[in-house]
Amino acid sequence: MALDPLVAGVPTxxxxxxxxxxxxxxxxxxxxxxxxxxxxxxxxxxxHALTGVSLDxxxxxxxxxxxxxxxxxxTFLRCLNRMNDLIAGTKIEGSVLFGGADIYGSxxxxxxxxxxxxxxxxxxxxxxxxIYDNVAFGPRLQGIRKKSELDAIVEDSLKRANLWKEVKDIxxxxxxxxxxxxxxxxxxxxxxxxxxxxxxxxxxxxAIDPTSVQKIEDLMAEIKDEVTTIIVTHNMQQAARVSDxxxxxxxxxxxxxxxxxxSGKTNDIFTTPLDKRTEDYITGRFG
Amino acid sequence: xxxxxxxxxxxxxxxxxxxxxxxxxTTSPQHKKAELTLVSRTTQIKERALSLLFFLCAIVAVLGVxxxxxxxxxxxxxxxxxxxxxxxxxxxxxxxxxxxxGVVPFIVGSLVVTVGALAIGAPLAILxxxxxxxxxxxxxxxxxxxxxxxxxxxxxVVYGFFGVTVIAPVVGRLFGGAGFGPLTAWIVLSIxxxxxxxxxxxxxxxxxxxxxxxxxxAMGATQWQxxxxxxxxxxxxxxxxxxxxxxxxxxxxxxxxxxxxGNAPQMFAGLTKPIATLTSQIVLGMGYASGDFQxxxxxxxxxxxxxxxxxxLTVRLLxxxxxxxxxxx
Numbered sequence: 200m201a202l203d204p205l206v207a208g209v210p211t212x213x214x215x216x217x218x219x220x221x222x223x224x225x226x227x228x229x230x231x232x233x234x235x236x237x238x239x240x241x242x243x244x245x246x247h248a249l250t251g252v253s254l255d256x257x258x259x260x261x262x263x264x265x266x267x268x269x270x271x272x273x274t275f276l277r278c279l280n281r282m283n284d285l286i287a288g289t290k291i292e293g294s295v296l297f298g299g300a301d302i303y304g305s306x307x308x309x310x311x312x313x314x315x316x317x318x319x320x321x322x323x324x325x326x327x328x329x330i331y332d333n334v335a336f337g338p339r340l341q342g343i344r345k346k347s348e349l350d351a352i353v354e355d356s357l358k359r360a361n362l363w364k365e366v367k368d369i370x371x372x373x374x375x376x377x378x379x380x381x382x383x384x385x386x387x388x389x390x391x392x393x394x395x396x397x398x399x400x401x402x403x404x405x406a407i408d409p410t411s412v413q414k415i416e417d418l419m420a421e422i423k424d425e426v427t428t429i430i431v432t433h434n435m436q437q438a439a440r441v442s443d444x445x446x447x448x449x450x451x452x453x454x455x456x457x458x459x460x461x462s463g464k465t466n467d468i469f470t471t472p473l474d475k476r477t478e479d480y481i482t483g484r485f486g
Numbered sequence: 487x488x489x490x491x492x493x494x495x496x497x498x499x500x501x502x503x504x505x506x507x508x509x510x511x512t513t514s515p516q517h518k519k520a521e522l523t524l525v526s527r528t529t530q531i532k533e534r535a536l537s538l539l540f541f542l543c544a545i546v547a548v549l550g551v552x553x554x555x556x557x558x559x560x561x562x563x564x565x566x567x568x569x570x571x572x573x574x575x576x577x578x579x580x581x582x583x584x585x586x587x588g589v590v591p592f593i594v595g596s597l598v599v600t601v602g603a604l605a606i607g608a609p610l611a612i613l614x615x616x617x618x619x620x621x622x623x624x625x626x627x628x629x630x631x632x633x634x635x636x637x638x639x640x641x642x643v644v645y646g647f648f649g650v651t652v653i654a655p656v657v658g659r660l661f662g663g664a665g666f667g668p669l670t671a672w673i674v675l676s677i678x679x680x681x682x683x684x685x686x687x688x689x690x691x692x693x694x695x696x697x698x699x700x701x702x703x704a705m706g707a708t709q710w711q712x713x714x715x716x717x718x719x720x721x722x723x724x725x726x727x728x729x730x731x732x733x734x735x736x737x738x739x740x741x742x743x744x745x746x747x748g749n750a751p752q753m754f755a756g757l758t759k760p761i762a763t764l765t766s767q768i769v770l771g772m773g774y775a776s777g778d779f780q781x782x783x784x785x786x787x788x789x790x791x792x793x794x795x796x797x798x799l800t801v802r803l804l805x806x807x808x809x810x811x812x813x814x815x
Contacts, residue, residue, distance in 0.1 A: 285703060287623070314706030324697035327720045336715070337705050386701065393705065 233258040233427045239293035250456035261428045263442035270448040271457035272431045280316035281309040317390035321402040323382035325374030333374045337393035360388035361414040380411020400430040447477045561784035580751040587782035591753045595761040599671045600736040607676030611683035619691035638681035646745030649674040661758040666748035669757040683732035690724020727801050734797045740765040
């Protein structure tokens with residue numbers, strides 16, 4: 200992994216709206232790097248939330264972001280598909296490269312980015328429509344109209360989300376009428392239906408039942424070769440169980456910006472952390 | 487700073503629970519038990535008295551509806567033998583001098599005026615609600631929302647006056663005639679029903695969880711796609727409710743319509759030809775009507791009553807089906 204401290208100073212390239220926007224790499228980035236973040240600063244209005252975050256996200260793997268509440272890990276996650284754009288008064292500095300191209304470059308279409316970088320939220324949020332329509336939502340946005348094609352996508356996505364067996368006979372039922380854990384897997388199926396390159400999961404298991412948690416962890420392992428996954432979790436056992444890489448965020452002083460303390464292979468982070476603060480957190484001394 | 491904030495919080499707690507005396511909390515457990523029984527008995531009486539009071543207030547509304555309907559119905563009953571129900575409800579000629587009391591022209595007039603006002607006003611109002619709820623920034627909202635609310639506060643006679651002095655002359659110049667007729671009524675009424683539909687639609691839109699909008703954006707939907715494919719379907723029932731209530735407002739509107747619709751008891755024959763509606767005709771006749779004429783007016787009032795009741799029932803049925811859908815039935 201070549202870490203180039205100069206990258207943050209690279210001027211923003213002229214990037215256009217079209218789909219070739221991501222095809223011209225700015226810097227030579229290791230091939231398996233999906234996101235390449237350097238010297239990122241993030242602000243909510245006057246509040247400086249994150250400072251100096253530099254991180255490589257490995258493709259075809261699961262990365263866990265851990266840390267105590269308010270440490271900015273969700274904020275960081277939402278920077279990766281520009282969901283923070285939707286919050287008024289937010290500001291970001293530094294470089295966030297996706298496949299080598301600056302996602303905050305001028306003219307980059309956040310809508311297209313979000314098609315490639317899907318997101319699962321803490322609260323399951325299916326649309327108040329049928330299960331079928333929920334999963335077909337993304338493909339329909341992309342202009343797929345043919346019933347047989349949609350049927351195939353819906354079935355395949357629900358299977359990949361470990362939900363097909365439970366809902367195959369009730370596809371017409373409202374997405375809000377199934378259990379919370381099923382709703383969350385429905386949301387995952389909805390995202391998988393557009394075949395994203397990356398899946399961002401913001402504490403996806405904190406509001407659902409243990410059986411569904413198990414199913415979600417299983418499916419994460421099954422799809423990780425095709426879909427790079429980044430998961431924010433409060434549950435350190437979960438991070439240790441499911442992830443290949445782990446990053447530890449920490450806000451040391453209230454009111455001060457949070458920092459990325461340490462990143463590495465999950466095994467290393469949990470067994471031989473380099474930073475004292477990581478060790479304290481992992482061993483449960485705070486947070 | 488900290489001790490002060492703490493004390494302040496304490497005081498707030500006490501004001502929030504005025505019934506809780508401070509010494510009650512410090513007495514021994516046995517004493518507390520005895521006192522609690524005493525307090526709960528008085529509270530019980532107070533609670534009962536209060537719920538009785540609330541019940542009586544609520545009954546006033548029910549009594550009002552029943553009494554008014556009974557009064558109107560009783561006054562309208564002679565219609566069946568003196569005028570003949572068919573002559574009344576299907577008659578196309580209204581002439582007090584000839585004792586012809588067919589109300590079809592007024593039913594048609596009310597329908598034409600209402601449908602037209604809805605056709606203009608509902609899209610205007612729903613788009614306003616969408617703008618306020620989905621698009622507008624805080625500053626635009628701070629200006630537009632009070633403005634829309636103010637529209638609801640303007641007395642209808644002022645709307646009528648506006649129609650007479652501003653809209654009617656323009657309509658008259660463009661299409662000929664005096665400018666009194668359905669077209670003028672559409673324009674004025676559509677503005678009048680905007681606040682009703684816009685405010686209720688906005689409530690419906692605001693009640694949709696932010697999460698599903700986020701989900702839609704995160705799926706790579708544009709703002710327009712999010713509004714059109716996610717937000718609007720989710721708020722559909724609420725918006726239909728709002729539109730039906732706006733329709734009720736339009737059908738029942740009297741003063742403004744009376745001033746601009748032309749008040750000719752004749753069948754609708756064109757957008758600028760004067761007509762009359764159920765409401766405007768009742769007001770015009772009420773002052774001097776007697777005998778069959780008066781009976782016919784009461785019959786029209788009963789008809790209006792039934793129409794608005796039908797609208798309210800529709801809203802109820804719709805919201806019930808919405809609840810069932812939410813439960814996944």
